[in-house]
Amino acid sequence: MHGTTRAIRPAVDGSPVPHLIATLITLLSGIIAGLSITWLTVVGTPPTGMVRLGVWAFAPRVGASDVDPYVRGATVVRGDLPLGIGEGLALTAQSDSMGDPLDARCAYGLSGAIPSARYWTLARYAPDGTVADATTRRHAFTSSEIVRAHDGTFEITIARTVQPGNWLPLGDESRFVLMLRLYDTPLSASATTLRETDLPTISRRACQP
Amino acid sequence: MTVLFYALMFMVAAGLAHIVSLFALADLSGTDAHARLAAIAPENSMRVVGPARETGLPFAEPAVVLALCRYDLSRGPLRVAARTGDTFVSLTFIEPGSRVFHGLTDRTAAQGTVEVVLATPAQLRRISALDAPDDIVQEIRVIAPQPHGMVIVRALHPFASQRGETERTLSQATCEIEQLPE
Numbered sequence: 001m002h003g004t005t006r007a008i009r010p011a012v013d014g015s016p017v018p019h020l021i022a023t024l025i026t027l028l029s030g031i032i033a034g035l036s037i038t039w040l041t042v043v044g045t046p047p048t049g050m051v052r053l054g055v056w057a058f059a060p061r062v063g064a065s066d067v068d069p070y071v072r073g074a075t076v077v078r079g080d081l082p083l084g085i086g087e088g089l090a091l092t093a094q095s096d097s098m099g100d101p102l103d104a105r106c107a108y109g110l111s112g113a114i115p116s117a118r119y120w121t122l123a124r125y126a127p128d129g130t131v132a133d134a135t136t137r138r139h140a141f142t143s144s145e146i147v148r149a150h151d152g153t154f155e156i157t158i159a160r161t162v163q164p165g166n167w168l169p170l171g172d173e174s175r176f177v178l179m180l181r182l183y184d185t186p187l188s189a190s191a192t193t194l195r196e197t198d199l200p201t202i203s204r205r206a207c208q209p
Numbered sequence: 210m211t212v213l214f215y216a217l218m219f220m221v222a223a224g225l226a227h228i229v230s231l232f233a234l235a236d237l238s239g240t241d242a243h244a245r246l247a248a249i250a251p252e253n254s255m256r257v258v259g260p261a262r263e264t265g266l267p268f269a270e271p272a273v274v275l276a277l278c279r280y281d282l283s284r285g286p287l288r289v290a291a292r293t294g295d296t297f298v299s300l301t302f303i304e305p306g307s308r309v310f311h312g313l314t315d316r317t318a319a320q321g322t323v324e325v326v327l328a329t330p331a332q333l334r335r336i337s338a339l340d341a342p343d344d345i346v347q348e349i350r351v352i353a354p355q356p357h358g359m360v361i362v363r364a365l366h367p368f369a370s371q372r373g374e375t376e377r378t379l380s381q382a383t384c385e386i387e388q389l390p391e
Contacts, residue, residue, distance in 0.1 A: 029222075031226040080269075129267025184316065
């Protein structure tokens with residue numbers, strides 16, 4: 001290798017030729033950079049394949065065989081089981097309608113429209129997807145369990161302290177995420193028709209110090 | 210010139226490493242749902258595991274009970290049948306690496322049962338050749354992209370009190386290899 005490098009050394013413009021060690025260092029740092037980019041894109045929110053509508057984010061093709069590679073990478077690393085494209089759609093909220101991250105010291109009101117689906121569920125999780133107190137406390141509602149007003153509208157209050165109506169108690173974690181799952185929805189095949197006004201809003205109320 | 214050359218080399222190396230690792234991740238990580246569930250799913254038979262959180266998977270749906278069946282199509286196609294109840298029942302088909310290649314709901318049920326035959330492309334050609342010309346095919350036929358994978362049956366209970374009933378409905382789900390006639 002060295003022989004070849006030396007042989008082409010006398011370049012016309014006198015610029016130094018690539019050196020073996022410099023080449024190796026460049027390649028190695030390139031590989032490390034490439035692997036780091038992979039890691040960063042799969043542990044966070046995937047850079048492509050996601051749709052964001054208001055507070056909600058979802059991957060329309062996560063349950064299809066042509067899933068976006070970044071979405072698939074993130075799913076593999078988290079280890080959750082996606083819903084197939086013909087089964088339903090899962091949407092995640094990490095922040096309230098003002099854009100602030102969901103904080104378990106605050107109370108939140110979730111209200112507004114829910115896209116048409118045979119059933120839907122709303123569940124809270126720690127950001128890593130665990131639920132510490134799943135057996136002792138409610139951490140989800142199904143569409144059948146919701147108490148509605150006379151006009152069919154509803155509100156879910158998400159707070160640590162006891163609330164009247166549909167109360168989703170928060171656990172001891174500091175941050176939390178909400179997941180809205182729509183089962184058997186015509187949207188799952190064509191989620192592009194979904195608009196922000198079809199989805200509920202999350203507004204922050206009082207916060208504990 | 211030299212700086213440009215090294216910069217280009219760096220970018221090509223980074224790009225290749227990124228793309229290769231991104232696509233290899235699903236098969237190498239071992240953290241995906243298929244890898245985690247493979248330990249508790251029986252091969253070519255159905256097992257009810259109960260609430261989704263008992264699988265240890267993150268973001269488990271609390272209102273759903275699961276049944277699992279890991280399959281190996283090398284000895285023949287797989288027939289999956291699940292009774293449907295009053296509520297939502299769905300089937301998810303995943304490959305190793307957790308890519309979902311098919312998903313369907315109880316809307317496709319005939320006479321209260323969702324019935325799916327999962328086969329390799331070669332097996333499916335054989336099955337179609339065996340069909341009598343005027344037969345009405347009741348089951349849904351799905352092509353498996355590879356001979357190994359998993360079927361997950363989800364059954365939703367809208368009220369927590371319906372969990373027992375939902376698990377009983379789910380326990381009638383079956384997952385069996387069928388022998389094709391020679």
